[in-house]
Amino acid sequence: MKRVGRKSAKLLAGLVVAAVYAMPQAYTISARPGAVNYVEGSAYLDGQPLSAKTLRATFLSANDTLSTDAGKVEVLLTPGVFLRIGDNSEIRMISPSLTNIQVEVTRGEAMIEAAGLVKDDNIQVIDHGGSITIEKIGLYRFTGDNPPAAAVLDGKAEVYFGDRKIDLGKGHEAILDERLKSQKFDTKREDDLYAWSNVRSEYDAAATYSAAKNVTITNYGTDWYGYGFGNWYGPGWYWNNGFNTWAWLPGAGGFYSPFGWGFFGPGYWSYAPVIVTPVYSGGGGWSKGRPKGTTATVPVNPKNPPAVGAVATSPFAYQAARSQAAQSFAASGGLRTASGAPVAVGRASSGFSGSAASGHASGGGFSGGGMSHGGGAVSSGGGSHK
Incomplete structure (x- = not known):
């Protein structure tokens, strides 16, 4: 997974300034590691x-x-x-x-x-x-x-x-x-922590998407690398009241996790290929089949999409489920971004990693309807990039 956006020279400066400018409403900014x-x-x-x-x-x-x-x-x-x-x-x-x-x-x-x-x-x-x-x-x-x-x-x-x-x-x-x-490494080895980490990664990605969208809409930051979002300056952890969690907001562009979930910053969230699906913070019973969770919009990797709704206890089993998910997404017409643009789905690789983030997609405003697939509907919600 590769970063799309500015290099690490922006990291410390963004974090230090972000710690100074506190958001007065739903978001509290932290530059402190170890939360x-x-x-x-x-x-x-x-x-x-x-x-x-x-x-x-x-x-x-x-x-x-x-x-x-x-x-x-x-x-x-x-x-x-x-x-x-x-x-x-x-x-x-x-x-x-x-x-x-x-x-x-x-x-x-x-x-x-x-x-x-x-x-x-x-x-x-x-x-x-x-x-x-x-x-x-x-x-x-x-x-x-x-x-x-x-x-x-x-x-x-x-x-x-x-x-x-x-x-x-x-x-x-x-x-x-x-x-x-x-x-x-034995990729067929049963691994409870691996499965739980996948569940957490999906929830974290949903929290990031929600935070990035709301930071943009509420016009926080005046210098988001030229996009003009109020007092926003860089990456960090932002407390998301709706998800009751810290959300990671990248400084610019987007990233895809090894599990296939996407993390996009303000100014980029509307370009993310997304699905709408139940997400679950963790808790007892998740390993016995997905319980009812909070429905949320989650960015996904179009080149190697996650197995939506699957709780696989080994990398081998999860990759097999991802391959099936990729074929299903492709057969149903692909994915769409938050603002409705179609996104082609590539075939999942033989490994169990995510591919590089497409990040800031080319093109202007998007429109289009939603489409359904397996674990949830592909979203057409959200607004266009401004």
Whole structure:
């Protein structure tokens, strides 16, 4: 997944200025990494139970530990980078810095979805003597139990153990010991955290779309890279009251996650290929079939669309569902953007990654009707780009 828009030189400037200009109504801006964004089941911050009611103001500081029993947690690292922790797991925040995040996996399992990684970001995971640096946008899995391991479902990572170093590419993993070597990852392995991360990624994408649309419509920002949106200056986390979550707004353009969901910034949301479908924050029962969720508009990757409504517990199963979804979308006439423009659907790749974001599409205003497909209707709602 590639970024469409300005390079990382804008990142810190945008975040710092965004922290100064607070939105007075539905959105609170944060430039602080380490926000605890979602808790499911039993979770603890430094041994104290976490409450969903206080998450808006809960951030991890240096040396804080975050742990779970029968529960899961989502943490926001730098904008566009999501850390998700599985059941019976624990992580320690070493360095909560915008450009130098260091997290230790002390037990259990964790997954990082790096959806908006930019050039100057340094995301490092410490795991029982191993050190893993995320090199590219993608999806990464870490195991803190015996044996500790790191896996790259999509992307690229540098892995160190003692004086040994290897590069891990997509579909590979390594046991973190003195024999450090790359080996193929079993994509058919059942993985509850993978399935939950997919559900969360869809919900996060819906929250971002909602926030980007409302930031544009309410005319926040005077300098959105020449588009003139009130006091808006750059990327960051924005509290979305409607979704009760922090929403990541890219500084410009758009990104597609490895799961196939899209994240678009203000000024670009109307160009996003979208569907309207139930989304679900998480919670018990999601793994037993999709329960009734909140209906929302969600951007999707037209080159490798997500399997809407599917909860697959392995990358292999999810990619098979994505291939079927791509064929179904193509057979039904493709997708449409929020403002009605038709978008052709490409065939899903043999891997399990997302393709590059199309971002700021060419063309002017769009119009057109909706169309239905499988998990939900393709949206024609929203307004044209202004």
